Amino acid sequence: MSRIAFIFPGQGAQKCGMGKDFYENTEIGRSVFDRASELLGFSMPELCFEENDRLDITEYTQAAMVTASIAMMEVLKARGVKPDVAAGLSLGEYCALVAAGVMSADDAISTVRQRGILMQEAVPVGEGAMAAILALDASAIEEVTGSMEDVWIANYNCPGQIVISGRKAAVEEACEKLKAAGAKRALLLNVSGPFHSGMLTEAGRKLGQVLENVAVNEPQIPYVANVNASYVRSAGEVKGLLERQVSSSVRWQQSVEAMIADGVDTFIEIGPGKTLAGFMKKINRGVTTLNIETLEDVDKVVNALQAQ
Structure with a gap:
């Protein structure tokens, strides 16, 4: 049997239309987007599917990306595909938390909305x-x-x-x-701030205060934290790592290498674009990398896994 990792891209992978076919053609996908709209007080389908200036603004991007990736993941899981481990690049770590049962989808979406606002406010644009x-x-x-x-x-x-x-x-x-x-x-790079630098230490501290009101559960499967490229196996570690993550290096290569060393041989990138698949080719060509970006991809992934 394959050991499967669900991996999730970070900010920068967003694109207009992400998750649209999941929203239009599946009950599960629609409910994730509609719930995000309810939680945040604006239309998530409008933000993700219609041309607008907000999708690339950090305070909106983060919630949009996490919503789209969670919708895709839930549809995939409903088809019987379950991960053995999970990881996400930067923002994507919040999707990994949901995949691992550490954080509810509601809390992940609400938290990254606050995270995006704090990161946007931390450093004036241009500095x-x-x-x-x-x-x-x-x-x-x-x-x-x-x-x-x-x-x-x-x-x-x-x-x-x-x-x-x-x-x-x-x-x-x-x-x-x-x-x-x-x-x-x-x-x-065309980004709105100096992410994962010491300039965001204060934003991380404020995020820690937001996280005080967020419930975290014991991981149902291990997930790899960006900060130390190590498996997180207890709920007690989660909030401190997320607080540090905002201003710390994302050790993505080391995270992938740790999962491969643990026997993971199949990586499923869930979310817009194929950024992580591109990195994977340079990290280790000996593993299988699959992508979920469209509803059609779900069938391809299910078939590919059955053929293994």
């Missing part, structure tokens, strides 16, 4: 920046960022792709230093 550093060893990047103020490693995505984050001037200076150190490219 922070993020950049993807391509084709340079992590150790070389750690050396440069470690010797500088106001710049941090935000994401260890996969071999050859690491993201840095921090104060705009510091990130730009680090990009020049990293190119001089041998990076193939250093690309500034």
Whole structure:
């Protein structure tokens, strides 16, 4: 039998129309979107399915992404596909919490709405920046960022792709230093803030206060936390890790490697885009990666798993 991981993408993967066929053609999908509208006081289908300026604004993006991914996951689970472990990149970790039974879908959607607002408010637009550093060893990047103020490693995505984050001037200076150190490219990203940097420590503290009122349960399956790339096996660890996650490095490559070392051989990416599948090709080509983005994909995944 395959060991299956459900994995969930983070902010940046959002797109207009995500989850629309799940909403229009399944009772389960419709109920997830309608419940999100009820909880948050605005139309989630309108936000996700109609052209608008809000979908790329952090305070809306996060709730939209989590709603769409949960709707897709619930439809997949109703077809009998269950995960052995779960993980999500940054924002996607909240979907992993739902997959693991640690947090209810209601609480995940409500919490990420607050998380998005806190992250948006933390740093005035234009003061922070993020950049993807391509084709340079992590150790070389750690050396440069470690010797500088106001710049941090935000994401260890996969071999050859690491993201840095921090104060705009510091990130730009680090990009020049990293190119001089041998990076193939250093690309500034189109994001609204310096996510996963020390500049968001206060936002993390405020998120901790929000989480005080959120119920967390013991994990029904293990999930891997971004902060330490380790399995979380008890409810007592959850809130502290989520608070730290806002301003800490996302150890995605290490998280995937930990799941593979544990015998996971099939990864199902649930949510818009194929970002994580792209990373997977660089981390380990020996595992199976499947995607759920459309209703049609659910049939493909079910058939692929039956054929294994």
